[in-house]
Amino acid sequence: MTAAKKILPPARWRGELERVLITEEQIARRVRALTTELQRDFAGRELVVVSLLSGTVMFLADLIRHLELPLRLDFIGVSSYGSGTETGELVFTKELKLDVRGRDVLLVDDILDTGKTIRRVTEKLRLLKPRCLKTCVLLEKKARRSEKVRADYVGFQIPDLFVVGYGLDYAERYRNLPFVGVLKPEIYRT
Ligand code: IMP
Numbered sequence: 130m131t132a133a134k135k136i137l138p139p140a141r142w143r144g145e146l147e148r149v150l151i152t153e154e155q156i157a158r159r160v161r162a163l164t165t166e167l168q169r170d171f172a173g174r175e176l177v178v179v180s181l182l183s184g185t186v187m188f189l190a191d192l193i194r195h196l197e198l199p200l201r202l203d204f205i206g207v208s209s210y211g212s213g214t215e216t217g218e219l220v221f222t223k224e225l226k227l228d229v230r231g232r233d234v235l236l237v238d239d240i241l242d243t244g245k246t247i248r249r250v251t252e253k254l255r256l257l258k259p260r261c262l263k264t265c266v267l268l269e270k271k272a273r274r275s276e277k278v279r280a281d282y283v284g285f286q287i288p289d290l291f292v293v294g295y296g297l298d299y300a301e302r303y304r305n306l307p308f309v310g311v312l313k314p315e316i317y318r319t
Pocket residue numbers: 184209216238239240241242243244245246247290291292293297298299
């Protein structure tokens with residue numbers, strides 16, 4: 130097995146991040162490809178994009194910016210009161226505002242990990258009777274899946290590492306980084 134080349138984060142972040150996992154350029158290229166896929170798959174339809182707060186901020190903006198489809202945008206707030214890097218009890222902090230009955234809904238999240246979040250949210254959305262419900266995530270960690278869920282659109286498969294940046298946080302920090310980086314275990318163990 131060949132070890133992937135280790136990309137060091139900018140000096141400012143070297144104390145907290147082990148390495149860059151996905152660069153800004155790689156993200157930009159992949160997100161453009163996802164936009165193209167969505168445009169092809171939903172051609173001629175109007176989408177309701179439902180995005181989960183707050184991890185999707187950057188991904189969502191980049192994903193829909195060049196999407197040439199009529200769409201309406203809404204947000205669901207969901208917080209997981211787990212301990213740091215574990216998914217705990219899910220609490221809805223913002224409810225959907227738009228009526229999605231009979232609509233084509235695209236649910237966007239930052240990362241599919243155990244699957245608890247996507248499962249809970251899709252169950253809730255299905256009760257509202259959309260015509261179709263597809264899910265799109267920037268990242269997927271297959272290693273920790275405990276629920277029987279899948280995403281229809283996936284940006285990148287990643288190994289079982291705790292990552293931050295490009296919207297993803299640890300304790301609400303690091304969302305502003307333009308790349309996805311691996312957090313040093315000593316940061317979340319303390
Ligand atoms: P799941 O419910 O276990 O699938 O986890 C999904 C949620 O956990 C995501 O929306 C993230 O907020 C959070 N999460 C899972 N893995 C990571 C990670 O590596 N970095 C940051 N957040 C993560």
